[in-house]
Amino acid sequence: MNEDFHLVPLPAEADTDLLEALGPTEERPPESQYCVFRSGRERFCLPVLDVEEVLEWPLLTKLPLGPAYLVGIFNLRGAIVPLVDIAITEGRRPGLLPKHVVVASLRSESHHDDIRIGIAADEVIGTYSVNTEDLLEQAPENVPHCVGMLRHDDRLALVIDLRRLLEVFPGPSI
Numbered sequence: 001m002n003e004d005f006h007l008v009p010l011p012a013e014a015d016t017d018l019l020e021a022l023g024p025t026e027e028r029p030p031e032s033q034y035c036v037f038r039s040g041r042e043r044f045c046l047p048v049l050d051v052e053e054v055l056e057w058p059l060l061t062k063l064p065l066g067p068a069y070l071v072g073i074f075n076l077r078g079a080i081v082p083l084v085d086i087a088i089t090e091g092r093r094p095g096l097l098p099k100h101v102v103v104a105s106l107r108s109e110s111h112h113d114d115i116r117i118g119i120a121a122d123e124v125i126g127t128y129s130v131n132t133e134d135l136l137e138q139a140p141e142n143v144p145h146c147v148g149m150l151r152h153d154d155r156l157a158l159v160i161d162l163r164r165l166l167e168v169f170p171g172p173s174i
Contacts, residue, residue: 037121040087043157083118106162
């Protein structure tokens with residue numbers, strides 16, 4: 001170690017002098033991060049803590065006699081994940097597949113029974129840090145899997161509740 005380097009403790013009043021020099025601290029509202037994506041004509045978002053990853057369109061296995069919203073299932077590193085299209089009610093054009101999959105995970109108390117679900121996305125817009133005032137607690141009544149709206153870039157995105165999503169679009173039990 002260098003002989004010229006010595007740690008010298010500061011007197012207790014130095015802490016208060018340093019805090020005064022920094023100036024008053026502002027109270028900032030807490031921030032949250034959301035992953036915003038487009039599915040059909042609507043923008044949706046999920047808290048980033050619910051998003052496991054975003055993938056390019058995977059190789060799918062179709063399920064015979066499955067519901068219309070269930071696009072299929074795919075293998076994600078050994079785990080079978082159902083893929084749902086939440087924009088199915090808009091009448092997506094035949095032959096025009098989404099480009100991305102947002103893999104979300106609903107965590108259980110005992111992390112052994114986490115539920116993964118893939119959500120078809122035409123475009124992944126990005127992640128946004130937002131304040132609580134950017135979140136609106138109202139959601140359209142005809143979108144039961146959403147619990148509110150997020151204001152970002154002068155646009156609105158519907159906030160998805162994964163528990164409600166799984167009630168509206170139940171995936172297969174695998």
